[in-house]
Amino acid sequence: MNTIHIIGLGAGDLDQLPLGVYKKLKKTERLYVRTADHPVLTELAQEGLVYNSFDEIYEKHDEFAPVYQEIADTLLQLSEEGPVVYAVPGHPLVAEQTVQHLIQAEKAGKCQLLIEGGSSFLDSIFGALRIDPIDGFQLVDGTIMERDRLNMDQHILIAQIYDTFSASEAKLTLMEKYPDDYPVTIVTAAGSAQEKLQTVPLHELDHAAEIDNLTTVYVPPTADQQERLKEWQTFRSVIAKLRSPEGCPWDREQTHESLRPYLLEEAHELLQAIEEQDDDAIAEELGDVLLQIFLHAQIGQDNGYFQLEDVLESISAKMIRRHPHVFSDVEVDGSDEVVSNWQAIKAQEKPAADSLLEGQERFSSSLTTSYNYQKKAAKVGFTWSDAEGAWEKFEEELQEFRNELANGSKEDQLDELGDLLFTLVNIARFYDLSPEQAMVQANRKFRSRFGFVEKKVEEGTGNFSDYTLEQLDEFWNKAKLLARKGE
Incomplete structure (x- = not known):
């Protein structure tokens, strides 16, 4: 088998080279070195040592990886003609990529290696x-x-x-x-x-x-x-400290249930920052959302049920499993097929539900729950063929709601209002609009415009009762006009 004898030149000068290594170098006939730029080789050259270096290969490539691969491949070719001695700086098994390539070749049966000598630079x-x-x-x-x-x-x-x-x-x-x-x-x-x-x-x-x-x-x-504030482990230790007996009383008292409103609030603030395209605010709000995730993970660890590593393992495994076109050999043609594969894999992972609507509830948003229900039902054909049917249903529900307002009980009025809102959500689905996001934007718009009305009242008498509805509505229309002009 082709033999390559690898020798480490050490990290220092000739005085630090072991005597046995010195003798081997002096008597070898086919000596190749990764680089001639080493104090041991400089001194041995003065004693008449003859060797071939691979320094010229460095000039051929813009990156180091192909340099190391070419050196290893060249040595394998040279070994076919007889044993080769290959000298490297330091120790051959410490920070020496060419040797690692040769080790892989040895495992594949392409050569036999002898490795010795050379203290590492460590x-x-x-x-x-x-x-x-x-x-x-x-x-x-x-x-x-x-x-x-x-x-x-x-x-x-x-x-x-x-x-x-x-x-x-x-x-x-x-x-x-x-x-x-x-x-x-x-x-x-x-x-x-x-x-x-x-x-x-x-x-x-x-x-x-x-x-x-x-x-x-x-x-x-x-x-x-x-x-070390840019390190994940630092943030984790901060959260652990807050939850520790020596930490914050408020943080120690929190549970998964008590933190629910904060997660919702932070998520909506992140959505607002995204809507406003404010990068600094997005970074800050992402941090607030991350805080909630780490708090929940720490609570899980404190209670002995799960810890952050379990969260990471779960989501990493899911992403790898549901992206076989990235992490395996599956081929896809566009994002539509990606979504189709995702749904198929997801269906295989989860046991069959008693209802198509199972798991679609969102306790934080009735609008989103309604949207999810109707989207699921539509996938099996339980929907109008186009938006016109939804509009006709809306007109029907609007009239029924008006009738109940005139003659019905509060319970019936509430029931019809729900039907009317449900139909509006269905209309939004036909136009691929998020009813939840629409309400977020509507609320934000109302707050901004009403804030302008408050400002105008404050600039005036400072008392809302001094203004008629028509005057207040004029302030409102002024706010709309300014918003359209981007002021």
């Missing part, structure tokens, strides 16, 4: 920074670093920071969570005679004088919770 980094990894640390690849995977209360070491561009990319990712002036330390050639540490504000990371393939960026853990 020991030298910990020593240079005087930190204990037992406190918790993350080692991340700067070329594929993701904001959501960074834990701000741990030591973070960012490898693969080769140049100003990679430093800039890392900086931009970090600035999505950390303050612009957060101190970060640039560690160069840790453990060698050229070791250098430079601490700079985060926004200056890509302006440092020395950044090369021996550079590691260190981000210290945040000491203050106020600096």
